[in-house]
Amino acid sequence: MASSSSNLISLKTSDGTVFKVERALAKTMKTVQAIIEEADANIYMIPIHNVFSHHMDMIIDYYKLSVAGKSKEFSVEKLDNDELKDFLLAVHYLNMEDLFEVLTQAVADRLEKKSVGYVRKYFGIENDFTPEEYAAIRKKNDWAFKGDDIEPEEDEEKQEE
């Protein structure tokens, strides 16, 4: 049973798994820290919504690496786009500053040099320009589309499903 003198905090993920984590790791999660501080009595188990056990595994990996001074070795390459997005949302919910920065950069890296159509699809955004408005804004910023390594624009019709 967790008590305030214990160094371990119990966190329960959305899929029902309980993780016993070091107090220092729990401190990096501002959301969890706020729950601990608000509780009058000792908290037995803290539920963390929107966080699954596979997220916690990665969070613990990152924590161990950063404690050892090797946070640069942490990689999310093996995650596909949707998995990365889910992980970022979980870390965002937990309000973990350092890991959040790492993940937003990782997503930005995946978006870099991608076309307008790709970014729309990635964020699930609709194009609210009329064809004339789009042509005008495209022309005005035409210079930004020139240069090396620019991916060709996806065909507008194809990606409107």
Added chain:
Amino acid sequence: MQRRRHPNSAIFPDELMLEIISWLPVKHIIQLRCVNKFFKTLIFDPHFVRMHLNKSRRNSNLALPWYRNLDKYDEDYRLITLSIPYVLGIQTQNQYAISDPYYRLNDDLNDDSIIIRKIVGSCNGLLCVLSISSSDEHCLCFWNPATRTKSNEFMVFDCDLNCNMFSFGYDNSSQTYKVVAFCAEESGCNKVKVFSLGDNSWRDLQCFPLIPCHDDGVHFNGTINWLAYHNVDNQYVILSLDLSTETYTHLLLPLGLDDVDGPMIVLLGDRLCFCHDFEETHFVIWQMKDFGVQNSWIQLFKVRYEKRIGFVVRWLPLYLSGNGDTLIWAEADDIYREIFIYSCIDIIPCMARERGCCNGRCC
């Protein structure tokens, strides 16, 4: 903002999306103006701009004036930019650095007047540029190379005054950009004036308590700093103008400096630095770790250089890497103008294509 949910696709709240987008380089963000109406106006949103600025401090560029051979009548002056990662990536000696044509400020050569442009200073990626026409008209304008936008040119005030010193800075308290001008009147009086972007007018300021040695003030964290010689104490000091209170203070240089040659101050590695020549064989760079604290000066570099006999060498440090082990500087004498990269391991000279002038800035 309108969204359409893709199956299996997580939807980010707007704020989270901005946290991601603000990592992207400006050119890409400008492309993304075509995504939708929300993105179109993003670059004008002050909150987003600040977010992006804080992240992009890691990506610096050099801004350099560039000019062709002055003997011919069809010379032109341009301002070019070179990305620092690109410059640092140059491994071979005497390789030319080529600037991206989209980030240059070219002149419209519609009339015969030749415009000389000089970079007054840079803050937050905004450059203040001074233009001097062949009829000696002085104009200032502001140029943002990343978004390729340039303000209108505006005349410097009343040309009876001989204005030859301008400095550019940012006042954190009022969040305005300011240009400080120093004018030496023929009668011997001196005047200092300040221009605030937004007010768009010049105001008088307290006169300098000491006369600065060099043209350009160095902007650092809401202050503009000049090197000045204190006649009474017989030593160089740094004259510092606080842009919000508009008052002056003196800052002391490192203890125990003997007579120094070719002294100057520059901003390197986000700190104010003092540089000087040592016996015409080395140049030395000191850095003030804590602003205003004399004890916090440390000697960063003592770099050996090759002096060409008969030529006076002028050199200008431009950039210091975050970890402090790589330095980029420009060196010029009457014939050669080169940019050097110095790392703790090696010195690699590389030339800015078609020879840039030795008045560059890091922006």
